[in-house]
Amino acid sequence: MKNYQIETILSTNRKPKPDSAHLEFGRTFTDHMFIMDYTEGTGWHDPRIIPYQPISLDPSSMVFHYGQTVFEGLKAYLSEDGKVFLFRPDRNFNRLNHSNARLCIPQIDEELALEALKQLILVDRDWIPQAEGTSLYIRPFIISTEPHLGVAPSENYQFIIIMSPVGSYYKEGIHPVKIAVEQQYVRAVAGGTGEAKTGGNYSSSLKAQEVAEKVGYSQVLWLDGRENKYVEEVGSMNIFFKINGQVVTPALNGSILAGITRDSIIQLLKHWNVPVVERRISIDEIYQAYKDGVLEEAFGTGTAAVISPIGELLWKYEKLVVNSGEIGKLTQELYDTLTGIQNGTKPDPFGWRIEVNPENTAKDMHSGSLIY
Amino acid sequence: MKNYQIETILSTNRKPKPDSAHLEFGRTFTDHMFIMDYTEGTGWHDPRIIPYQPISLDPSSMVFHYGQTVFEGLKAYLSEDGKVFLFRPDRNFNRLNHSNARLCIPQIDEELALEALKQLILVDRDWIPQAEGTSLYIRPFIISTEPHLGVAPSENYQFIIIMSPVGSYYKEGIHPVKIAVEQQYVRAVAGGTGEAKTGGNYSSSLKAQEVAEKVGYSQVLWLDGRENKYVEEVGSMNIFFKINGQVVTPALNGSILAGITRDSIIQLLKHWNVPVVERRISIDEIYQAYKDGVLEEAFGTGTAAVISPIGELLWKYEKLVVNSGEIGKLTQELYDTLTGIQNGTKPDPFGWRIEVNPENTAKDMHSGSLIY
Ligand SMILES: Cc1ncc(COP(=O)(O)O)c(C=O)c1O
Ligand SMILES: Cc1ncc(COP(=O)(O)O)c(C=O)c1O
Numbered sequence: 001m002k003n004y005q006i007e008t009i010l011s012t013n014r015k016p017k018p019d020s021a022h023l024e025f026g027r028t029f030t031d032h033m034f035i036m037d038y039t040e041g042t043g044w045h046d047p048r049i050i051p052y053q054p055i056s057l058d059p060s061s062m063v064f065h066y067g068q069t070v071f072e073g074l075k076a077y078l079s080e081d082g083k084v085f086l087f088r089p090d091r092n093f094n095r096l097n098h099s100n101a102r103l104c105i106p107q108i109d110e111e112l113a114l115e116a117l118k119q120l121i122l123v124d125r126d127w128i129p130q131a132e133g134t135s136l137y138i139r140p141f142i143i144s145t146e147p148h149l150g151v152a153p154s155e156n157y158q159f160i161i162i163m164s165p166v167g168s169y170y171k172e173g174i175h176p177v178k179i180a181v182e183q184q185y186v187r188a189v190a191g192g193t194g195e196a197k198t199g200g201n202y203s204s205s206l207k208a209q210e211v212a213e214k215v216g217y218s219q220v221l222w223l224d225g226r227e228n229k230y231v232e233e234v235g236s237m238n239i240f241f242k243i244n245g246q247v248v249t250p251a252l253n254g255s256i257l258a259g260i261t262r263d264s265i266i267q268l269l270k271h272w273n274v275p276v277v278e279r280r281i282s283i284d285e286i287y288q289a290y291k292d293g294v295l296e297e298a299f300g301t302g303t304a305a306v307i308s309p310i311g312e313l314l315w316k317y318e319k320l321v322v323n324s325g326e327i328g329k330l331t332q333e334l335y336d337t338l339t340g341i342q343n344g345t346k347p348d349p350f351g352w353r354i355e356v357n358p359e360n361t362a363k364d365m366h367s368g369s370l371i372y
Numbered sequence: 373m374k375n376y377q378i379e380t381i382l383s384t385n386r387k388p389k390p391d392s393a394h395l396e397f398g399r400t401f402t403d404h405m406f407i408m409d410y411t412e413g414t415g416w417h418d419p420r421i422i423p424y425q426p427i428s429l430d431p432s433s434m435v436f437h438y439g440q441t442v443f444e445g446l447k448a449y450l451s452e453d454g455k456v457f458l459f460r461p462d463r464n465f466n467r468l469n470h471s472n473a474r475l476c477i478p479q480i481d482e483e484l485a486l487e488a489l490k491q492l493i494l495v496d497r498d499w500i501p502q503a504e505g506t507s508l509y510i511r512p513f514i515i516s517t518e519p520h521l522g523v524a525p526s527e528n529y530q531f532i533i534i535m536s537p538v539g540s541y542y543k544e545g546i547h548p549v550k551i552a553v554e555q556q557y558v559r560a561v562a563g564g565t566g567e568a569k570t571g572g573n574y575s576s577s578l579k580a581q582e583v584a585e586k587v588g589y590s591q592v593l594w595l596d597g598r599e600n601k602y603v604e605e606v607g608s609m610n611i612f613f614k615i616n617g618q619v620v621t622p623a624l625n626g627s628i629l630a631g632i633t634r635d636s637i638i639q640l641l642k643h644w645n646v647p648v649v650e651r652r653i654s655i656d657e658i659y660q661a662y663k664d665g666v667l668e669e670a671f672g673t674g675t676a677a678v679i680s681p682i683g684e685l686l687w688k689y690e691k692l693v694v695n696s697g698e699i700g701k702l703t704q705e706l707y708d709t710l711t712g713i714q715n716g717t718k719p720d721p722f723g724w725r726i727e728v729n730p731e732n733t734a735k736d737m738h739s740g741s742l743i744y
Contacts, residue, residue, distance in 0.1 A: 152578070192557070206523070
């Protein structure tokens with residue numbers, strides 16, 4: 001392992017931890033954060049763990065104007081026997097670099113980022129909740145900080161990791177959600193930024209979501225931007241359908257996010273010898289499968305909710321009720337298996353689980369300011 | 373006029389003003405800024421002018437993650453006889469509200485925003501440069517500040533105005549630019565956010581611009597996202613062509629910005645009885661006009677550069693040289709007339725110029741902290 005010089009300044013003012021039975025998603029943050037700066041010419045420098053604190057930026061900082069940002073989302077789990085696990089974290093930092101490339105943000109050292117995350121987790125280990133369905137949500141992100149009005153890649157950035165103890169993404173736990181197929185608004189198009197995890201993809205989705213929520217749907221299913229015909233993804237989830245015994249999911253076409261949960265589900269299904277195909281899927285085909293009575297299950301996949309069974313799709317004025325609005329059998333099996341692998345209660349034949357402990361991370365922690 | 377309570381706290385630490393012969397675009401800012409907060413339930417509150425200072429935000433603030441931002445750009449000019457003018461500022465605040473609607477950001481009071489801007493300009497009046505081609509660039513913007521990880525409209529915002537004395541947008545003054553027609557990347561698509569002035573539209577454009585710059589082109593001309601066929605706009609400019617005596621510009625179709633310079637140019641041309649049409653224009657048609665020798669002039673329009681003559685378009689592997697790479701006659705006339713209206717050296721038959729003076733603005737200014 002390279003010897004990364006990550007300075008740690010420990011907080012002397014620890015916050016009370018929230019009750020793990022009443023965790024909201026993404027509202028409470030741990031005592032520390034990781035931060036690293038980028039300066040054109042120098043590169044990334046000064047990686048450090050510091051007390052969680054506000055960021056102070058000039059009002060002309062590019063992030064406030066031109067949206068040059070990227071982010072990631074992953075989770076740490078505390079097993080029943082007190083071990084800390086990450087789930088395929090290397091994939092997140094790798095995807096962050098893919099997003100960086102699209103947004104003209106300099107590449108980060110993925111190994112350093114993972115090392116920094118592990119050290120940060122060890123510092124705030126006590127914040128990882130243990131109750132069923134809970135975890136520590138981790139948010140790495142990069143913002144452009146150059147104080148300059150002018151549309152060009154920034155010459156300064158900050159790479160930051162913050163962490164939040166979370167309960168289930170849906171307050172009610174795993175249960176079928178209702179999704180509206182979006183006909184008017186478009187999230188992404190070929191040649192755009194749909195495959196990157198960048199702020200603009202999410203701000204552009206708010207309006208459609210707002211409209212859908214007003215009529216009782218929790219999220220929208222996006223169709224492609226060129227023909228408004230092919231199924232893409234849902235809010236912050238990829239989508240899967242089980243049609244006539246076969247599982248299908250939209251192929252990675254450049255305008256949808258390459259979900260890590262999606263990839264894991266595909267691998268799991270292959271491992272189980274359940275037929276699974278990645279290809280282009282039109283909404284008409286889904287409708288026809290529904291009419292023919294062969295749309296057996298549908299679910300979304302993503303880090304936040306892991307798996308969300310879909311109980312109903314609204315398409316034009318018709319409600320496509322999937323599996324009588326109940327959780328499908330395969331959906332439930334996938335959920336149980338994947339969450340079991342993640343939290344350490346199930347075997348991990350794929351080597352996806354990474355344990356975080358002082359032996360495989362940095363040197364021992366001492367309070368105060370010190371250099372590793 | 374409504375009686376807006378805008379608190380003013382004057383800076384006691386004035387910065388030196390830059391040499392107006394060497395102004396860079398958007399790098400130096402005046403002594404004060406305007407700021408106003410939004411809180412769900414309360415609405416917009418506490419409008420105030422304060423010393424220019426950093427913004428301090430929680431690292432979980434939504435602006436850093438989900439790109440929910442909008443902005444505007446306009447200019448103040450100092451006339452030879454010492455008057456301060458704004459150019460159609462009501463249009464900018466109106467467009468800001470259009471952007472707000474698309475991005476699920478609460479509407480601002482346009483009248484209050486204009487009043488705030490006038491007061492801010494009067495406070496920092498000494499910062500408006502007077503030399504030829506210079507002006508005070510004004511940047512109103514709104515950022516989402518709720519400290520919450522979760523894709524939903526923010527419950528808190530800040531509306532801020534900052535100002536920067538600027539020279540010409542292009543260091544060399546008005547001169548023909550070379551533009552590459554973009555074939556791979558897409559900026560916006562019908563149903564997306566192309567018509568809003570929001571960060572994501574700019575971050576998504578950086579990659580194409582970077583590629584174009586490497587081969588010697590200053591900006592790209594975007595084609596539509598559905599068919600990659602119809603001309604949309606350039607970087608931060610709308611585009612016009614003079615073909616066979618007629619001026620044509622892409623119609624407002626939902627995926628391009630409704631430029632205020634664009635609208636002014638159309639009105640000016642009509643006033644002069646020069647034929648002008650807003651319609652869909654394919655790149656093939658431009659190419660054909662070039663081949664036929666009737667592509668007479670081309671130019672971009674936008675607040676920053678006002679008018680940029682286009683000397684060359686790169687389309688596939690062919691260089692379309694427009695008007696032998698020289699500034700077109702009509703282009704030059706439009707530039708002279710519009711900048712003359714803006715800085716007060718030419719008559720203003722349209723009533724576009726708004727004078728900013730203490731009589732039509734707020735009460736007198738005193739130093740120190742006071743309430744108007
Ligand atoms: C747009 C979008 N699609 C899909 C996903 C699912 O990706 P993952 O499984 O890696 O969390 C996410 C969440 O990260 C997302 O934001
Ligand atoms: C994408 C885009 N198009 C066009 C324009 C021109 O608009 P305006 O003339 O109002 O400055 C701008 C600049 O504001 C812009 O950012």
